[in-house]
Amino acid sequence: MAALTKKPFQVYLHQDQLQALRTLAEQRGISMAGLVRQGVDKLLAEVLGGGDSALGSIALFDSGLGDLAEKHDEYI
Numbered sequence: 001m002a003a004l005t006k007k008p009f010q011v012y013l014h015q016d017q018l019q020a021l022r023t024l025a026e027q028r029g030i031s032m033a034g035l036v037r038q039g040v041d042k043l044l045a046e047v048l049g050g051g052d053s054a055l056g057s058i059a060l061f062d063s064g065l066g067d068l069a070e071k072h073d074e075y076i
Helices: 015-028 032-051
Strands: none
Touching: 015 032
16 A cells, blocks of 8 residues: 655634534544544545545544544554
């Protein structure tokens, strides 16, 4: 599997959005960046729909592994 590359992207959030993201990330045991990436994947799958059937299953299930997005190679 090729290494995934991440590019920085800055976004400004309202204070209530930022606090809600912090709380949710803490509850799920993942970083805020990981949570945002999951949200982007889910939005893209919803908007783009049937283009890639695998995209439709993103973020539908909770693995119970809070760090799965960050340490996926270790779990494979």
